[in-house]
Amino acid sequence: MSSAGALQTQVQRGEYLARAGDCLACHTAEGGEPFAGGNRRNTPFGYTLASNLTPDPDTGIGRWSAEDFQRALPEGVNKRGQDMYPTMPYDSCTKVSSEDIEAIYAYLRTVKPVKNAIEANHLRFPFNQRWSMAVWRDLYFREGAYKPDAAKSVVWN
Numbered sequence: 001m002s003s004a005g006a007l008q009t010q011v012q013r014g015e016y017l018a019r020a021g022d023c024l025a026c027h028t029a030e031g032g033e034p035f036a037g038g039n040r041r042n043t044p045f046g047y048t049l050a051s052n053l054t055p056d057p058d059t060g061i062g063r064w065s066a067e068d069f070q071r072a073l074p075e076g077v078n079k080r081g082q083d084m085y086p087t088m089p090y091d092s093c094t095k096v097s098s099e100d101i102e103a104i105y106a107y108l109r110t111v112k113p114v115k116n117a118i119e120a121n122h123l124r125f126p127f128n129q130r131w132s133m134a135v136w137r138d139l140y141f142r143e144g145a146y147k148p149d150a151a152k153s154v155v156w157n
Contacts, residue, residue, distance in 0.1 A: 014107025017100050021093075026050045036060070036114035041087040046123035048087045056113040069105040070098060075143060083133035085120065086140070095146035 018024065027050045029038030037052035037060075052060040061069065068079045076083060076090030084090060093101075126132045148157040 010103045010106045011110055012107075013100075014103035014105065017104050018107055021104075023053065023104075026088075027053045033112065033114040033116070035108065035111050036116040037118040038116060043087065043123065043127075045127040048085050048122060049118050049120050050088075051118050051120055052114065052116045053108050054111055054114045054116075055109050056115050059115050059117040060113060061108065062113060066102060066105050069108075070101050073101050073104070074145075076137070076141065082130045083137060085123070085133060086136055091141050094141075094143050097146060 024034055026039055026041070027035045027037055029036070029040075029050075032038050033054070035053040037050045039050040041048045041050065054060040055062040057063050064072075064079055071077050072079070072084065072088075073090060073093040073096060075094070076086070076088065078084050121128050
């Protein structure tokens with residue numbers, strides 16, 4: 001298979017995975033552009049706005065490397081090395097394979113770039129402080145790679 005064919009397959013798989021993970025639902029504001037962020041997530045501590053996942057270099061993930069994206073999904077750490085707020089369900093993404101994360105990243109690089117600056121944090125003190133997410137991580141986050149069960153079938157895994 002040519003590298004162009006392999007890339008297309010990776011992009012198609014990424015699109016499938018982004019749909020299966022319902023990334024669009026959280027990262028698209030009502031009436032907004034797909035993946036451009038701004039969707040509001042209310043919490044008992046205030047609210048957050050979903051970030052812009054389009055490849056816009058200034059307001060989206062256009063300057064994120066594949067390694068940045070690999071760190072964000074399973075570890076919950078943004079490009080600046082800060083803990084992400086758990087309204088981004090990275091605790092559910094921690095077992096997503098690196099190959100699947102690469103495919104999602106490849107797909108997101110193909111969506112229409114949208115300039116849409118998002119100020120994500122609208123939480124009350126102390127939750128508006130990124131350092132406070134370390135407490136949440138200690139209490140609730142268990143990072144770990146997915147390991148298939150050798151006793152089960154490929155379909156089950």
